Amino acid sequence: MRERSGSVSRLTVPVRAAAQRVAFPFLIFLSVALIVLGKADILVIERARTSVSDAMAPLLEALSRPLGTVATGVQGVEDHFGVYAENGRLREENARLLQWQEVARRLQTENAELRALLNFNPEGVRGFLTGRVIANSGGAFLRNVLVDVGAHEGVERGQAAITGEGIVGRVTEVGERASRVLLVTDLNSRIPVVLDLSRERAVLAGDNTSRPRLLYLPAKTGVKVGDRVVTSGSGGIFPPGLPVGVVASVEGGVVRVEPYASLSRLEYLRIVDFGLNGVLPQSSIPPPRSPRQSRRGQVEAEGQ
Amino acid sequence: MKFVLFQRDQGIVNRTLPMLSALLCVVASVVPLHLPGFAEVAPGFVLMAVFHWSIYRPDLMPFLAVFLAGLCLDLLNGAPLGLSSLVFLISRAVILSQRKVFVGRSFAVVWAGFVALVAAAEALEWAIASALNTMAIDPRPFLFQAVLTVALYPVVSYLLARVQRNLLMRA
Numbered sequence: 266m267r268e269r270s271g272s273v274s275r276l277t278v279p280v281r282a283a284a285q286r287v288a289f290p291f292l293i294f295l296s297v298a299l300i301v302l303g304k305a306d307i308l309v310i311e312r313a314r315t316s317v318s319d320a321m322a323p324l325l326e327a328l329s330r331p332l333g334t335v336a337t338g339v340q341g342v343e344d345h346f347g348v349y350a351e352n353g354r355l356r357e358e359n360a361r362l363l364q365w366q367e368v369a370r371r372l373q374t375e376n377a378e379l380r381a382l383l384n385f386n387p388e389g390v391r392g393f394l395t396g397r398v399i400a401n402s403g404g405a406f407l408r409n410v411l412v413d414v415g416a417h418e419g420v421e422r423g424q425a426a427i428t429g430e431g432i433v434g435r436v437t438e439v440g441e442r443a444s445r446v447l448l449v450t451d452l453n454s455r456i457p458v459v460l461d462l463s464r465e466r467a468v469l470a471g472d473n474t475s476r477p478r479l480l481y482l483p484a485k486t487g488v489k490v491g492d493r494v495v496t497s498g499s500g501g502i503f504p505p506g507l508p509v510g511v512v513a514s515v516e517g518g519v520v521r522v523e524p525y526a527s528l529s530r531l532e533y534l535r536i537v538d539f540g541l542n543g544v545l546p547q548s549s550i551p552p553p554r555s556p557r558q559s560r561r562g563q564v565e566a567e568g569q
Numbered sequence: 570m571k572f573v574l575f576q577r578d579q580g581i582v583n584r585t586l587p588m589l590s591a592l593l594c595v596v597a598s599v600v601p602l603h604l605p606g607f608a609e610v611a612p613g614f615v616l617m618a619v620f621h622w623s624i625y626r627p628d629l630m631p632f633l634a635v636f637l638a639g640l641c642l643d644l645l646n647g648a649p650l651g652l653s654s655l656v657f658l659i660s661r662a663v664i665l666s667q668r669k670v671f672v673g674r675s676f677a678v679v680w681a682g683f684v685a686l687v688a689a690a691e692a693l694e695w696a697i698a699s700a701l702n703t704m705a706i707d708p709r710p711f712l713f714q715a716v717l718t719v720a721l722y723p724v725v726s727y728l729l730a731r732v733q734r735n736l737l738m739r740a
Contacts, residue, residue, distance in 0.1 A: 285631060285632060288632040288633060289632050289658065289662055292632050292633065292636045292654070292658055293655065293658055295651070295654075296636065296639070296652075296654040296655040296658060297651065298651070299649075299650045299651030299654070300649050300651040300652055300701070303649045303651065304701065313644060314644050314647065314650075317641065317645060318644075318645065321596070321645060324596065325596070325599070325600065328596070328600050329601055332600060399601070400599040400600065400601060400645060401599060401600075401601040401611070402599065402646045402647050402648070403598040403599055403610060403611025403646060404610075404611075404646045404647075404648050405610055405691070405694065405695070405698075405710040405711045405713075405714045406695075406702075406706050406711075407646055407647055407648055409647045410601070411599075411645075438647075445647055452702055472707070473706055473707055474707060475609075529609060532601075
């Protein structure tokens with residue numbers, strides 16, 4: 266720095282140097298204090314997080330649109346090279362799916378008849394919103410995304426986030442314009458599930474890998490690779506029967522599930538209100554204003 | 570006499586530009602890229618900015634700026650608040666103490682120093698994250714993030730050097 270004449274600047278330089286020397290330990294202490302306080306799940310921190318997300322949401326939305334186009338372009342190039350093989354594969358899959366369609370239709374009529382017999386009232390979907398993923402948490406041990414719908418559109422904590430393929434996660438923080446969804450692969454994600462055929466209950470626990478583990482399976486379990494995993498509805502977190510994934514490996518006593526939803530390529534999510542509160546406490550975050558009717562139950566207008 | 574806190578030759582531009590570049594890096598860290606397989610982990614752009622400014626213009630990026638950048642990153646990432654701040658603060662302190670090694674040396678030397686810093690920063694982050702979750706987290710994403718960060722440093726460093734040369738007023 267250039268030497269400046271004048272008594273004032275001679276005053277400021279030592280003051281600033283001293284301030285820097287004090288700043289370092291003080292800020293270190295502040296950071297550690299924040300980390301420790303963060304474990305206590307303080308409301309202020311959550312409010313700060315949602316405020317920052319809301320503030321950045323417009324910028325992130327604007328940025329993620331052109332990048333989405335680039336990603337589609339890259340995808341297009343990739344697809345181009347595998348067209349022939351993909352064609353054959355799709356034909357086979359189509360034939361199989363047509364058979365399943367037949368089965369599904371038969372089961373649907375049978376289901377309707379049985380429900381009518383029992384006067385069964387299914388708990389239905391109360392409403393859903395489509396949100397775009399505007400930010401991907403880039404941390405090495407965090408698996409969550411920001412979507413561009415918030416309390417303004419009627420999103421509430423604890424709601425399920427799904428894609429057409431299966432469940433993606435749950436809403437953990439809600440701001441006015443943006444919400445954070447914790448993916449099933451996150452360390453903190455625990456989802457009660459059940460094996461589709463054997464009806465054994467378990468908990469799907471994320472561990473920061475792309476294949477979450479199944480915990481609390483019974484000791485003499487008959488689980489094998491290829492078993493389908495669906496939500497069990499325990500704890501009122503998700504309604505039962507939502508597709509979760511398929512068992513991918515059973516090595517060393519650890520059962521890993523490959524989620525149906527492709528979590529590394531999320532672009533649009535559906536946030537569904539099943540009318541369940543689950544185990545997330547109704548915190549003192551003010552409840553959202555009555556959701557705008559125009560956005561509820563809207564069919565996905567933007568699609569890939 | 571008015572107590573002037575800031576030196577007169579540094580304008581607003583000087584003071585805000587490094588912080589602005591750090592904030593841009595924060596945003597760049599969370600924008601979804603949808604690259605197959607890469608979407609999980611983002612390169613540590615903010616660490617690159619902290620490293621660059623701490624070596625070449627530490628006066629423009631004091632500890633408070635570094636702390637705030639870490640806070641913004643944590644808030645957007647959904648990470649435990651204070652984690653990135655801690656890593657960046659310690660990084661800056663270490664860089665400041667070793668500054669003489671890097672100033673005026675070739676890019677290869679600076680890059681090598683950056684590799685060491687990234688390794689230490691990722692290890693520290695892994696240790697804190699494991700302690701917070703009371704379990705040993707899989708270190709592979711941290712390793713991958715380190716490699717990605719190191720690989721992209723030349724690009725970001727070039728951009729920051731251009732900013733420094735062209736937009737900052739000489740001081």
